[in-house]
Amino acid sequence: MANVESAKGVECYTVGILTVSDTSSKDSTKDLSGPSLKNILESKRVFSVLKTKIVPDEFDEIQETVKQWCDVEKLDLIVTTGGTGFGVRDITPEAIQPLLHKLCPGITQKMVSDSLQKTPFAALSRPISGIREKTIIMTVPGSLKGSKENAEAVIDILPHAIDLIRGGTGENVHSQLRDHQCAGDFHHKHDHAKNVSTRSFLSDPLSGPVTQRQRKSPYQMISVKDALSKITEHANTLPIITVPVNQNLIGAVLAENVIAKEPVPGYRASILDGYAVVANDGPGIYPVVGVSIASGSSESFDKELKPGQITRITTGGPVPPGATAVVMVEDTTLVRASADGFQEMEVQIHVQVRDNENIREVGSDLSVGTVVARKDELVTAVGGEIGVLASVGVKEVQVYKRPVLGILSTGNEVVDHNDLSELKYGAVRDSNRPALLAIAKATGFEAKDFGIVGDDPKEIERTLRSALSQVDVLVTTGGVSMGELDLLKPILEQSLGAIIHFGRVKMKPGKPTTFATIPGYSPDGQEKLIFGLPGNPVSAVVTFYLFVLPTLRKISGYENWTLPILQAELTNDIFLDPRPEYHRAIISYDREKGKLLASSTGHQISSRILSVRSCNSLLILPEKTDELTKLSKGTTVDAMLIGQLH
Missing domain, CATH: 3.90.105.10 (Molybdopterin biosynthesis moea protein, domain 2)
Known part of the structure; x- marks a missing residue:
């Protein structure tokens, strides 16, 4: 497998991460170090993790995977995690060493020495590093902390090492990192000034003047399909x-x-109101010797019924011992009552019943x-x-565990919808937060309301940190476009150490939608997932349904976590947009035609929240081409169902 090349022409090195663990091989949710290593490596932007796998502590399985990744896939780097300790089953170094053509003691020593500065227990790890053909292989501990420390100790020298074993001098790596970006690292030059600043993130510096902001988004435009794929990689099922x-x-x-x-039932029970009998007695007149009712306090159901006797019984009542069937009350006649008229003394049975008739047996x-x-x-x-x-x-x-969702609105212009004061010129009522909180409640997810925060970097950072400490998934609206006060991306990258996986999506509405993760933020090593949704109300709602809701369903353990896609016939013409569109519509079932019909909710501008009112679907429309500029009435289209059918 050839190395990956970024859009800027810079090589990204291919990586495989192999988790070696008996426990994690049975339950992948137990693997914390594998996903953590993936985040650490990809945060450097010069590594692309193409292969991940979990195997038990078995010699042959470890070797087979590593050989496949080296000899067939031809990855640049393989990192194993787990099996490097003193345990009886810890055999990873022994499995890896025979595969190596050269040892790399310097890499091993650097990993151990850095870890020893943090804990003396690092001396109990037995890592090994080396080269097989043109692949570097290194083993790190299985613990979240140990694997992180080992990887971070050598991550900056690995690109140079890979370049050397390819036959280079290493200068190629240095020059590329100086002059270009590789999926996120770039060298930004200002045309109006001769000064140069090198950054490891795409967003504008928080401290920079507005005159130095970028005029075009540095984030690659990706498709909805690719965006969902990136989210899926990080949407791991919760504990x-x-x-x-x-x-x-x-x-x-x-x-x-x-x-x-x-x-169920826990006792022999009558399935109707009538009389418990001995079936062989047949029709005739019999004395009523007791009553069995479904109350848990029957007077006589525990007494054995003898031939020639019957017991009155209600639906669900316990069948007394000795009874072999139940006769329904409609097939009987009262013959004699007690002197006070309150008790049945004799009843005539008119029908012949079979054994077990009208009885629910124990556990039936x-x-x-x-x-x-x-x-x-x-x-x-x-x-x-x-x-x-x-x-x-x-x-x-x-x-x-079901995820806790946090919802936060941003923007100086945003005012709480419950604010009683007169709306000032330039201000807008916050419709995003109430709408998204309502969707979360309707779809069964707990959501915390973090209110509104203005466009102040320190206040945004403080609010984000507070929110992230309380939730599994955080959704913000606003602050993700190209304005001078669109601060979410730089704060995530530069203040919180987040990895932005995408910052623009080819779709209408919702182009600036952003997805980021913060690795190792939780005590259990679980990533925090952050969705920066656009501030326009329609964009926020559409992207919530398209990206956030499926993510919540997936990490909750839903087997079918994507929203259902139906096919419906358009009731009106729809003109297409240069971007694929998620058009708000109302789907209803036409009984006469026997098909689903889709009616547009009207003007689809992203600020017009009325286009969402009463809609129960998003029509998935293709982008406009020279050959296809509109979809005519009667065309069948795919529609994502987001509400109940009308």
Whole structure:
């Protein structure tokens, strides 16, 4: 596999990350060091992680993967994590060493010495580094902290090393890093000044004057498909937790198969109102010797019924021992009552019943050990899952943790919609936050409201840090375009150390949509996901449905996490845009035609929130071409369903 080349013509070095762990090979969510290493390497922008894999601590599996990546894929760098300690199963160095053509003791020594400055326990790691053909291989510990320290110790010298084993002098690497960018590192020259500043980020410096801002976005325009692909790489399922079975379980995804602990029914039960009988007795007149009702306090259901006797019984009542069938009350006649008229003394049975007729046997609905709910199943409010779990005695279940979402509006001009003061000239009511909070609630996700923050770098940074400490996913609106007060991207990159994976998307509306991650921000090593949505109200809503909601569903454990796509027939002509468009529409089912019809909500400008009112779908329209400028009425198009069908 050839090295990757960025849009600016600079080589990016290809990397494979191999996690060696018995535990993680059974449950990939346990692998924290692999994703962390990926973020660390790609944050340098000269590395592109093309291969990731998890294998158990098995000699052959480790070697087979490394040989494939070296000899066939021809990666520039392979980093293994795990299996370098003193444990019985720690064999990674022993598996790697026979594959090496040259050893790199300097790289190994640098990793160990840097770690020893932080903890004496680094002496208990046994890393090894070397070269196979034109691939550098290095092993790092399996712990999140240890792997991070080892990788960061040598990451700056690795491009030079790779260039050398390719037969170069290393000067090529230095000159490229000086004069160009590689997926994010670039050398920015101001035409009006002769001074030069080198940065490791794309955004304008926070301290720079407006006269030095870039006139064109430095972020490559990518397709919606590519944007979703980048998000998917970082949208990892959240940890598994144990929760009680109650109404709060709605919207959770099961992380285990759930087994019935009790049979249903737990006793032989009548399926109707009537009389428990001995079937062989047949029709005739019989004394009523008791009553069995479905109350848990029956008077006589525990007494054995003898031939020639019957017991009055209600639906769901326990069938007394000795009874072999139940006769419905409609097939009987009262013969004699008690003197006070309150009790049945004798009843005539008119029909012959079979053994077990009208009786639900123990466990006939569900037997002990039956799988009543399956792993990755969504617990809904309408599917009866909670009722099933409760009926078989399940008190708690394991589910994937549901993400906490944070929503923040930015901009000096933005005013809370509840503000009672008269709206000043140039100010706008904040419709983004209320709309996105409503969508989150309607789709079953917990959302925290972080209010509005003005265009002040320090205040934005403080608010972002506070919000990120409380949520798994943070959504901001505004501040992501090219204005002098669009500060979100530079603050994310320069103040918070975030990695911006994309900053422009080829779509209408929502072109400035930004997606970033902050690796290792959480104590458990989980990445923080940040979506910077445009400030225009329609753009914010559309991009929330397109990017944020699927992400929330995916990290919650949804098996089908993308929103459903339907096909509908246009009821009016729609002119196309140079960018692929997500057109707001109302889909309804026409019973006469037997098809779905899509009606545009009208003028689609991104500031016109009315185009979202009542819409239940986003029509996925192609970009305009010379050959195709509009879609005519009657054309069938794909539509993403975001609400209920009309």
